[in-house]
Amino acid sequence: MEISHRNLTQQLTHELGKAILQGKYNEFKKLPSEADISTEYDVSRTATREAIKMLTAKGLISSRPRQGIKLKDIKNWNLFDTDVLRWILLGKPDLYMLKHFLEVRLAIEPAAAALAAKFASDDELMRIEHTLSKMKFEQSGYDDTHQADIDFHKSILLASNNPFFIQLQTFIETALKVNLHFTNRADAVSEKEYQQHVDIFTFIKAGEEQKAFDAAATTTKSTIRLVEEKITELKLLNLQE
Amino acid sequence: MEISHRNLTQQLTHELGKAILQGKYNEFKKLPSEADISTEYDVSRTATREAIKMLTAKGLISSRPRQGIKLKDIKNWNLFDTDVLRWILLGKPDLYMLKHFLEVRLAIEPAAAALAAKFASDDELMRIEHTLSKMKFEQSGYDDTHQADIDFHKSILLASNNPFFIQLQTFIETALKVNLHFTNRADAVSEKEYQQHVDIFTFIKAGEEQKAFDAAATTTKSTIRLVEEKITELKLLNLQE
DNA sequence: AGGTCAATTTTGTATTATAAATACTATTGT
DNA sequence: ACAATAGTATTTATAATACAAAATTGACCT
Structure with missing residues (x-):
């Protein structure tokens, strides 16, 4: 080497x-x-x-x-270490890994959204809103694809005002990248996804803890279901061989 | 040195x-x-x-x-690193730190309980149950105080069948120790606390995801409220000086 | 005053030597 | 033949030294 x-x-x-x-x-x-x-x-x-x-x-x-x-x-292993996460990403994670990432996202992100609804400063709210407007650009195909999406999720963690959640930014970023790797879409963020993000932000800004929590949870939950279905599909295929 | x-x-x-x-x-x-x-x-x-x-x-x-x-x-900082957590504990964490720990516990532990309800093996269920019986001893004053309590929480993470949650065992252990440090009770786990733990286990064993989630969330939430009250108290005191 | 370049400080890398830990081997005594 | 013991070899742990490279500082020159 x-x-x-x-x-x-x-x-x-x-x-x-x-x-x-x-x-x-x-x-x-x-x-x-x-x-x-x-x-x-x-x-x-x-x-x-x-x-x-x-x-x-x-x-x-x-x-x-x-x-x-x-x-x-x-x-x-320090699975929350920035470097380890990068190496995981380079190691071509499988569907199980994706599922594990999603399960943690489901734990972390709704909780972070609730904290943001409770504690976010004006600056932090503005930062979240800014990533949303960048996502709108991406819908039209501009800018670095899906990076604004990632930044949206990170900015919520930042607004939680909790150093542990803030430290999880790299983790969530990696989780999203693994997800993208599987859905494998070079195309832009869909209108529906964009709207879900707007909803989360609206609840956070309004200080509606529980609603922000639920809004953040819903999307991830349905994604997990999709992945679980895919995994059982693959298992069946392996059995047939 | x-x-x-x-x-x-x-x-x-x-x-x-x-x-x-x-x-x-x-x-x-x-x-x-x-x-x-x-x-x-x-x-x-x-x-x-x-x-x-x-x-x-x-x-x-x-x-x-x-x-x-x-x-x-x-x-x-790798705040989820085992050593860093040990050093945090040695560094006499303050009430704010305790609050941050609790906020993460509220995110992690109910989610882990839900996963355990979904995926725990018989072995893993037995392990959780074992920690419960050890807690009953501790009520009577035997054994290492509160260690069984800590082990209960860790065994649920272990039963989540998710390497990320499993890796958070040290984090949760530290969080509980920080908590103990503040409540500062050398005495045993109370009957009410014990019953709450039993409830969580029962729901996990029954495979009731949502109920296990809620049961795990309730206790932590009320603890957070207590800590937040204490913090505002201290703030008022500081203003008077 | 401003810019260039050399001197200085601190970490980065290489090399060599020796110590310590421990797995493995051989020996010895019964 | 077997078990305990002593010896040997291998690999990491620590030390010491030398030099390279990076980056700040400051002097010098124009």
Whole structure:
């Protein structure tokens, strides 16, 4: 693997993290030794060790003398870490992963909308509204597709005034991207979807906690149902073979 | 700071992380240089750098040549990281933090209960039930106080069959500990609380998604109200001074 | 005053050496 | 033959040193 000549530690961390999330080391539960990684990527042991430490900090691996570097069970992984999420996205997530993302979205986003209805400042409301107007552009095909959609969801988290929800911005962004990856639509956001977003914003602005909550929950729920149907379809297909 | 002679990197990471979460470096937004940290804690630059890398991986700091090591804004912190949560707990969280924890619990736990009602296996149901019986012991004053309570909440997350919810076990555990820290009760779980837990379990076992959701939501909601009242009380007191 | 460039400081990377942990092997004694 | 024990080898952990690269600072020049 070719690694260029700046930020070796960061790059190597990225390469190894990506490889792990792509399941390249899953079979043996064991990674190459420090020495082997160093020679394979042609970096010093120092850089290798620092990359290993970063992955250790994210819960992906652990290392002990004479035992080498071993993969940790997924329950130890920091699945809410920005980098880990990026690697998940690069690892071609399957339908099950999409379902898991949606289940968390269903937990987080309605709650965030309710908090936003309760606590959002004028600035924060304006920011949400701004993403809506950008979405209208996207409907006509302008601008970066679906980015305004993503920003809408993120701006609600921001308006929750809760650092934990705010930290989940990357998570929701990744979840939406995984979703897009499956629905696979290069086309713009539909009129119906746009209207649902407007509704959520209206309730938030009006301070209607419960209604904002419900509005945010409805869409996600129906998406989950769709995915669940698709999964059972696939299961049936596999049984037929 | 005295650091003993094993796992230097880990220990130093812990010390620095704790210090950061206690706000010791918040004023200047800048940490000592690698060299200074090395001499202060009497470890080599290698160990120091590896600790720095681990904290970087958790989003707490960043470092650049000639600029030194700087604190990152809280929105970059991995607030769902196990270590970060431990350091938050050690940093004497305030009422606002407790409120933020409760808001996330209100989002996560009812959703997890609903998922558990939908997907929990027999094993997972048994595990939940087991924690309930341990809670009954605790009522009588036996065993590690409130640990069974914590385990109850964790076992529901485990039964959600969703890796993201499962990963939130440490988060919920920390949230509960912060709560305990404020209610400050060494005494056992009350009969009323126990009954609420039993209800949640019953609905989960019966596969009643919505009821499990509601049952899990009710308690947390009333706790949030209590905390919010306490906060407004304190605000009024501060205004009088 | 303003811009260019060199000096300085701090992190980034490489290299080498040694210590510590632990799995594996061989030996020894019964 | 077997078990306990001591020795060996492997791999990470830590240290120390040297140099490279980035970025700020400041001096110098025009």
